[in-house]
Amino acid sequence: MYKITKLNRKHIDELVQIDYESEHENDRKNNTTKAEMKKEAIRRFGKGQEMFFGYTENKELIGYVTLIPFFPGYKHCEVYWLAVRKKNQGKGIGRTLMHFIENYAKKKGFRKVFAYTGKNMKKTRKFYEKIGYKFVNEFPGYYGYKTGNTTAVLYCKRI
Numbered sequence: 001m002y003k004i005t006k007l008n009r010k011h012i013d014e015l016v017q018i019d020y021e022s023e024h025e026n027d028r029k030n031n032t033t034k035a036e037m038k039k040e041a042i043r044r045f046g047k048g049q050e051m052f053f054g055y056t057e058n059k060e061l062i063g064y065v066t067l068i069p070f071f072p073g074y075k076h077c078e079v080y081w082l083a084v085r086k087k088n089q090g091k092g093i094g095r096t097l098m099h100f101i102e103n104y105a106k107k108k109g110f111r112k113v114f115a116y117t118g119k120n121m122k123k124t125r126k127f128y129e130k131i132g133y134k135f136v137n138e139f140p141g142y143y144g145y146k147t148g149n150t151t152a153v154l155y156c157k158r159i
Helices: 009-022 025-029 034-047 093-107 122-130
Strands: 002-006 051-057 060-071 076-084 112-118 134-139 152-158
Touching: 002 093, 009 034, 009 051, 009 060, 009 076, 051 093, 060 093, 076 093, 093 112, 112 122, 122 152
Parallel strands: 076 112
Antiparallel strands: 002 051, 051 060, 060 076, 112 152, 134 152
């Protein structure tokens, strides 16, 4: 049995471990370290803009999704991050987290959910398309990586 709950700063180490174990394509290509991931997680919590929700199964946090409750346009929001431990991928957890966040956003009065991903992240792009997200546009140079793909792709779903 699973449970989705709101997360806070005390979960940072677990979130970093999930990010590390998710084998996010851009993190691997850019050799992102766990220390860098932790620094980024602390920065994201410090900004106070994202809402973090975790997927727990048998008391283990195995995935999470974040929502930024604003995005350009009327009643728009953004899914900023989605990560699931590699060993748990392909089991519908990402889909469950996205369904949860879409329902949450709809209850809060939002009409559209947006999500960016890397142009080179074919598996992630296919996932978004499979759950009903539509391609909006590409943004070359969006990511500030030193190497690899820096082009972002924006997706949108009306909820």
